[in-house]
Amino acid sequence: MSAVDSILSMLKDPNTQWILLGCMLLGLCSGVIGCFAYLRKQSLMGDTLAHAALPGICIAFMLTGIKSILLFLIGAGIAGLVATLGIGFITRNSRIKPDAAMGIVLSGFFGLGIVLLTQIQHGDYGNQSGLDKFLFGQAASMIGSDVTTMLIVCSVIIAACTLLFKEFKLLSFDPGFARGIGYPVVLLEQLMMFFIVVSVVVGIQAVGVVLVAALLITPAVSARYWTDRLGAMVMLSGLFGALSGVVGTWLSSTTASLPTGPLSVLASTLLFLFSLLLGPRRGLLAKQLTRIRAKRQLEQHTAQQPVQELAKEGGRSL
Amino acid sequence: MPEKNSAIHAPLQITGLSVAYQKKPVLRNVSFEVTEGELIGVIGPNGAGKSTLIKAALGLIPRLAGEVKVYGKPCNQQRQLIGYVPQRESVDWDFPTNALDVVMMGRYGHLGWFRRPGSKEKEIAMECLSKVGMADYATRQISQLSGGQQQRVFLARALAQDAKLYFMDEPFAGVDAATEKAIISLLQELKRSGKTVIVVHHDLATVKEYFDSVLLLNVELQEFGLTNEVFTRANLQRTYGGRLSFLDRQDDELLLLSGQGKG
Numbered sequence: 001m002s003a004v005d006s007i008l009s010m011l012k013d014p015n016t017q018w019i020l021l022g023c024m025l026l027g028l029c030s031g032v033i034g035c036f037a038y039l040r041k042q043s044l045m046g047d048t049l050a051h052a053a054l055p056g057i058c059i060a061f062m063l064t065g066i067k068s069i070l071l072f073l074i075g076a077g078i079a080g081l082v083a084t085l086g087i088g089f090i091t092r093n094s095r096i097k098p099d100a101a102m103g104i105v106l107s108g109f110f111g112l113g114i115v116l117l118t119q120i121q122h123g124d125y126g127n128q129s130g131l132d133k134f135l136f137g138q139a140a141s142m143i144g145s146d147v148t149t150m151l152i153v154c155s156v157i158i159a160a161c162t163l164l165f166k167e168f169k170l171l172s173f174d175p176g177f178a179r180g181i182g183y184p185v186v187l188l189e190q191l192m193m194f195f196i197v198v199s200v201v202v203g204i205q206a207v208g209v210v211l212v213a214a215l216l217i218t219p220a221v222s223a224r225y226w227t228d229r230l231g232a233m234v235m236l237s238g239l240f241g242a243l244s245g246v247v248g249t250w251l252s253s254t255t256a257s258l259p260t261g262p263l264s265v266l267a268s269t270l271l272f273l274f275s276l277l278l279g280p281r282r283g284l285l286a287k288q289l290t291r292i293r294a295k296r297q298l299e300q301h302t303a304q305q306p307v308q309e310l311a312k313e314g315g316r317s318l
Numbered sequence: 319m320p321e322k323n324s325a326i327h328a329p330l331q332i333t334g335l336s337v338a339y340q341k342k343p344v345l346r347n348v349s350f351e352v353t354e355g356e357l358i359g360v361i362g363p364n365g366a367g368k369s370t371l372i373k374a375a376l377g378l379i380p381r382l383a384g385e386v387k388v389y390g391k392p393c394n395q396q397r398q399l400i401g402y403v404p405q406r407e408s409v410d411w412d413f414p415t416n417a418l419d420v421v422m423m424g425r426y427g428h429l430g431w432f433r434r435p436g437s438k439e440k441e442i443a444m445e446c447l448s449k450v451g452m453a454d455y456a457t458r459q460i461s462q463l464s465g466g467q468q469q470r471v472f473l474a475r476a477l478a479q480d481a482k483l484y485f486m487d488e489p490f491a492g493v494d495a496a497t498e499k500a501i502i503s504l505l506q507e508l509k510r511s512g513k514t515v516i517v518v519h520h521d522l523a524t525v526k527e528y529f530d531s532v533l534l535l536n537v538e539l540q541e542f543g544l545t546n547e548v549f550t551r552a553n554l555q556r557t558y559g560g561r562l563s564f565l566d567r568q569d570d571e572l573l574l575l576s577g578q579g580k581g
Contacts, residue, residue: 039410039413039414041410163432164431164432165434166426166429166433166434166435167426167431169415169423170423170426172413173409173410173413173415173420173423174404174408174409174423176373176378176402176404176408177402177404177423177475178426179376179377179378180376180378180397180400180402180404181397181400181402181426181427181479182394182397182427183426224414227414228414228415228416228459229414229415229416230413230414230415232414233414
């Protein structure tokens with residue numbers, strides 16, 4: 001089957017349509033909000049929030065017995081809040097650095113999540129099916145209502161990032177100055193954190209707790225290689241995310257046994273490698289070329305100039 | 319009216335300001351009042367709380383006690399009157415933006431929520447970049463600027479704020495001679511147009527030349543007043559706790575050899 005045929009057949013299948021749309025939206029909004037997280041040096045925060053979300057989701061399910069994204073969102077949000085507060089508490093009251101604190105909190109919450117998940121699977125919760133999928137995600141289980149939720153979440157995040165672009169930009173570049181001109185920095189930070197939690201929670205179903213952070217970070221890092229403007233970077237990152245979602249869905253629909261979420265993450269990793277290598281100016285290739293060119297120029301310069309003058313010049317620059 | 323306000327109230331009035339990081343006091347019971355239109359240098363050894371004083375005055379960090387008034391009102395009601403130049407190292411210069419864009423951030427406080435900077439803001443920002451001699455670098459990505467140029471961009475951003483009271487946190491740190499000259503002539507110009515500028519400063523050798531008043535600080539306020547009255551050997555010795563070595567020249571002229579590193 002050729003690529004075109006397989007894409008056409010994918011677009012015809014209504015079930016795949018939902019998955020395609022869902023993964024695309026997920027990639028898009030994670031890519032957009034991920035830019036700000038990355039620029040604020042909070043790449044690891046996405047990972048922490050994702051892992052912290054697992055016990056939150058489990059507890060929400062155990063308390064209510066209902067599988068609903070909204071309830072999971074509340075559970076994950078509270079767990080994320082507790083996790084971030086925990087990290088803050090540890091770094092403030094000990095000499096432990098933030099990265100170590102994040103590592104501790106992340107794995108602690110994840111461990112608790114796994115224990116609760118096993119509990120749920122062995123217990124007699126009627127509606128237990130599917131919660132275990134949250135570990136590695138199962139995009140194929142997405143249905144119309146999930147995609148509607150994603151559409152809403154995605155629209156809200158993109159609208160907020162568009163409206164608050166100038167505020168988020170200043171917050172990411174120079175929070176001290178932002179506070180100095182009277183921005184409610186704490187409120188804006190919490191809002192941004194909230195968006196990250198939301199995109200993590202809607203992403204968990206498709207990609208799983210372990211991989212969902214990749215959707216936040218990888219497109220943003222890749223986009224940075226292609227532009228020096230924040231606006232372009234955010235758009236490009238959203239595009240890379242959406243593209244990864246589409247490619248993941250397409251590959252998974254051609255080979256039935258491969259999971260969509262991890263394929264999307266792999267696609268986004270490939271995009272990153274491509275950017276790392278070929279990005280203009282920042283890419284490895286461009287850097288190497290600049291170095292070779294500079295070396296050649298220096299050699300020409302050295303060959304042309306008499307030794308005496310060179311010595312004089314060297315002396316002057318010292 | 320701000321004009322009327324300024325006649326009655328001092329640009330900055332601080333009473334009983336104390337700040338502590340965890341339990342260790344960084345500032346203890348600092349009170350002073352600055353006069354409008356002066357260049358004021360904040361001088362003191364490392365860890366004396368110079369940056370902390372500025373940040374607490376701006377409300378960037380919580381204070382334990384004390385009051386800060388800008389033109390007679392709490393500073394969060396007077397944001398439009400305050401300009402701020404943070405330490406250059408406080409931001410990541412690899413951020414995806416250019417010089418003009420950073421300067422335009424100085425207009426954000428005047429713009430209000432959701433509104434994007436437009437051609438008017440661009441014009442103001444260009445003007446400010448020209449004033450610091452950086453007009454040619456407007457579209458340059460900020461990581462490609464030298465340290466001195468980055469510092470000038472930060473100054474241009476503060477100019478774009480069009481404030482009346484400026485706080486500058488070590489604007490002279492790690493800049494080349496040309497930039498230092500550009501900064502000081504800019505400070506003079508600000509002064510001429512009636513602005514008040516408070517500068518955290520490290521280089522004792524230039525204090526007499528640059529500042530009208532000095533504030534000697536070492537956790538507690540040591541001395542505050544006109545430079546030629548307060549900037550004396552005895553006061554400095556007290557502020558720095560004997561960690562300074564002096565080389566006396568004739569009369570009272572001091573040539574200072576500061577044992578301090580920058581930081």
